[in-house]
Amino acid sequence: MSNLHRLPIVGKRIEALHGDAPALGPTQDPASKRVFVLAPGVAPVSDAEGDLDGLLQVGDLAREVGKTVRAIHHYESVGLLRPHARSKGRYRLYAKDAIARVRWVGKLHELGMSLAQIQQILTVWGQAASAPEAMRKIRAIYQQKLEEVRTQIARLSILEGEVEASLDYLTTCKTCDPNELVAACSACTNHEETHAEPELVAGIYATAESPKP
Amino acid sequence: MSNLHRLPIVGKRIEALHGDAPALGPTQDPASKRVFVLAPGVAPVSDAEGDLDGLLQVGDLAREVGKTVRAIHHYESVGLLRPHARSKGRYRLYAKDAIARVRWVGKLHELGMSLAQIQQILTVWGQAASAPEAMRKIRAIYQQKLEEVRTQIARLSILEGEVEASLDYLTTCKTCDPNELVAACSACTNHEETHAEPELVAGIYATAESPKP
DNA sequence: CCCAACCCTAACGTGTGCGTAAGGGTATGG
DNA sequence: CCATACCCTTACGCACACGTTAGGGTTGGG
Secondary structure, three states, X not given: OOOOOOOOEOOOOOOOOOOOOOOOOOOOOOOOOOOOOOOOOOOOOOOOOOOHHHOEEHHHHHHXXXXXXXXXXXXXXXXXXXXXXXXXXXXXXXXXHHHHHHHHHHHHHHOOOOHHHHHHHHHHHHHOOOHHHHHHHHHHHHHHHHHHHHHHHHHHHHHHHHHHHHHHHHHHHHHOOOOOOHHHXXXXXXXXXXXXXXXXXXXXXXXOOOOOO | OOOOOOOOOOOOOOOOOXXXXXXXXXXXXXXXXOOOOOOOOOOOOOOOOOOEOOXXXXXXXXXXXXXXXXXXXXXXXXXXXXXXXXXOOOOEEEOOHHHHHHHHHHHHHHOOOOHHHHHHHHHHHHHOOOHHHHHHHHHHHHHHHHHHHHHHXXXXXXXXXXXXXXXXXXXXXXXXXXXXXXXXXXXXXXXXOOOOOOHHHHOOOOOOOOOOO
């Protein structure tokens, strides 16, 4: 569904990778304002993905990984990615492994790393004297990330439990007098005493209001 | 606001300290900006924190909840909190329920809500016509947050698995020739074929380096 | 009275990850 | 030649949650 245009390649020849999944659904992003329109009258049905020469323009790459062109540019600007070549008109041309790179960035970002931190990994990688050494360092980073993500999951699980407890606690309110005012909540005695008031509930009616009209 | 679904990975907080050190007089520690000292000379035994009628100064509150004074001020500026009184010299004085309020804010923030969103809850609460109605709305909000946090946990769990798989995959590198260069990794055949190369590994050696000196 | 340790109100600064113009080429079908 | 639909670089803007001066009062013990 990408453009079928052939792009002149000016730079050095880049190793073209082949053998990837051929038919990728266009996967239009509905939440995005980005418009993925086909050229009018063009319906690239059988010509699934193989861009000529196997290189991708930045827009193709962006679509492939679900990012915006701006994001790709940004990644490049912080040293996370570089086009393998440029067209005669200075269009960025990416090999397919750029897809893996961007996805990799995305995952690490989801793991809570900043782009700068992710870039550090590449630096570590590039400066390592040997492959085993590089991998040791990468492993160390990943090991730490693993612990962090586990900690985070634990934290969220606790919060999950607290939200559940609060919802449970608040079910009692369904039986409350419909004319009762919120001001009375802080002195409410309708809740079971078996459960203490959750912090996610108690904090609501502290003596500090909001509206300042 | 494209990532409302995203929850903060990690929350930093300041360790809440309690001054229980012996009376050393006013500490002038140049290494620490924040000085946690009890009133010099006197260590009140039973009257642990009753500054004025059981009210807390902003610094006391901050220490109690592990936030900075600036953060407390900020919360006030966005309508999340208000002092119950002011001293003659316009010092903010908080009742103890302010502690619950701030903790409540902290938890909701950890759940991925912005301060503005949290403030919305207070607005909803304050504008509700009756207590049961207010609680219904709160429950709806919490219900949604519960789903979001569960989604987030699921996402992180997947990532956790991927990191684990990557670490597992990279163990093979320990047996790699110590003189092997990183450039050879992309063509490495030492790894078991039973597991495909994890994306968290593959992305590292795409053809886009970093150092641009 | 003095001083240290607090507190006050602005108000500007910071780090992150892009969004959004602005102004202008490039590539290709018709 | 023209109309699209891409692409380029540069650069300012933004949302968030505070951090950080800056300049100056307040509190309370000694």
